[in-house]
Amino acid sequence: xPELPEVETIRRDLAPRVAGRTITxxxxxxxxxxxxxxxxxxxxxxxLVDRRIEGIERRGKYLLFQLDSGSVWVMHLRxxxxxxxxxxxxxxxxxxxxxxxxxxxxxLRFTDVRKFGTFExxxxxxxxxxxxxxEPLTQAFTEExxxxxxxxxxxxxxxxxxxQRRIAGLGNIYVDEALFLARLHPAxxxxxxxxxxxxxxxxxxxxxxxxxxxxxxxxxxxxxDAEGKxxxxxxFVRVFRRTDEPCxxxxxxxxxTVIGGRASHWCPRCQPAxxxxxxxxxxxxxxxxxxDGTDGVDCRRKExxx
DNA sequence: CGTTACCTGAAA
DNA sequence: TTTCAGGTAACG
Numbered sequence: 001x002p003e004l005p006e007v008e009t010i011r012r013d014l015a016p017r018v019a020g021r022t023i024t025x026x027x028x029x030x031x032x033x034x035x036x037x038x039x040x041x042x043x044x045x046x047x048l049v050d051r052r053i054e055g056i057e058r059r060g061k062y063l064l065f066q067l068d069s070g071s072v073w074v075m076h077l078r079x080x081x082x083x084x085x086x087x088x089x090x091x092x093x094x095x096x097x098x099x100x101x102x103x104x105x106x107x108l109r110f111t112d113v114r115k116f117g118t119f120e121x122x123x124x125x126x127x128x129x130x131x132x133x134x135e136p137l138t139q140a141f142t143e144e145x146x147x148x149x150x151x152x153x154x155x156x157x158x159x160x161x162x163x164q165r166r167i168a169g170l171g172n173i174y175v176d177e178a179l180f181l182a183r184l185h186p187a188x189x190x191x192x193x194x195x196x197x198x199x200x201x202x203x204x205x206x207x208x209x210x211x212x213x214x215x216x217x218x219x220x221x222x223x224x225d226a227e228g229k230x231x232x233x234x235x236f237v238r239v240f241r242r243t244d245e246p247c248x249x250x251x252x253x254x255x256x257t258v259i260g261g262r263a264s265h266w267c268p269r270c271q272p273a274x275x276x277x278x279x280x281x282x283x284x285x286x287x288x289x290x291x292d293g294t295d296g297v298d299c300r301r302k303e304x305x306x
Numbered sequence: 307c308g309t310t311a312c313c314t315g316a317a318a
Numbered sequence: 319t320t321t322c323a324g325g326t327a328a329c330g
Contacts, residue, residue: 003324061325078325114313116325155307164326171324220324261309
């Protein structure tokens with residue numbers, strides 16, 4: 001559920017409220033152990049309790065709590081996760097799976113119907129962030145950087161934009177929205193974009209992410225902010241889950257098709273498919289070597305066991 | 307590369 | 319009862 005704008009909304013809300021607080025306890029509900037990705041509860045607790053939270057960062061869809069020990073408490077909300085901050089105790093939230101208590105008595109509650117979310121404490125955030133591609137809304141996210149993530153790819157544009165190793169933070173909602181704004185069909189090969197299309201896509205991604213944050217995220221179903229309040233972006237989507245509704249621009253009914261295993265929503269008129277065959281047989285396809293070693297960070301050494 | 311699995315509840 | 323879901327790791 002939560003994509004970059006939703007995770008960023010939570011981060012911004014939470015940061016001033018938990019920075020400087022010390023963690024006093026960790027509770028993992030039975031049946032939610034798996035969310036600790038194989039690390040025993042007592043070990044996670046030992047890394048967390050009595051640590052002070054210095055700040056919260058975000059990379060892609062990951063929330064990163066910096067601890068005074070130098071370690072990082074890392075969470076990923078996956079499909080149905082939410083992080084609630086409760087100043088007081090009181091009733092448990094529905095589907096509350098992991099609870100972290102702070103020294104002011106408040107609680108951070110990781111709520112997650114499907115239990116796909118992850119919760120871990122790592123020595124370095126790199127273990128997780130080194131796998132991620134360009135970060136939108138940073139200086140590094142240029143039109144050229146975007147193109148370097150796409151060029152040479154034959155896979156559908158939609159799938160490539162969902163690939164967190166290429167570009168971090170986009171999910172199904174914001175990819176569909178960005179493709180609509182850029183007037184690009186989701187199935188076109190990612191590497192086939194012409195310069196004007198790359199420019200349009202770059203601008204569209206920035207716009208939908210900014211808009212999503214401005215509206216405090218999209219609450220189609222489970223997502224709420226740290227106070228349990230819905231975002232408003234679901235009222236502003238142009239195509240996502242608007243199958244058969246008329247396109248705001250041209251009135252043509254929005255179509256839904258599955259691309260790369262994900263539901264995709266698009267306007268057949270505003271986002272025309274590429275001309276399939278040009279009737280001009282090409283002699284031989286040139287092999288565009290996937291040059292550029294811009295994989296950036298070194299991910300080779302995963303985790304040093306000690 | 308495109309499927310399948312991981313879970314659970316809501317909607318069709 | 320069946321299908322679908324905002325994500326991603328693990329398959330073949």
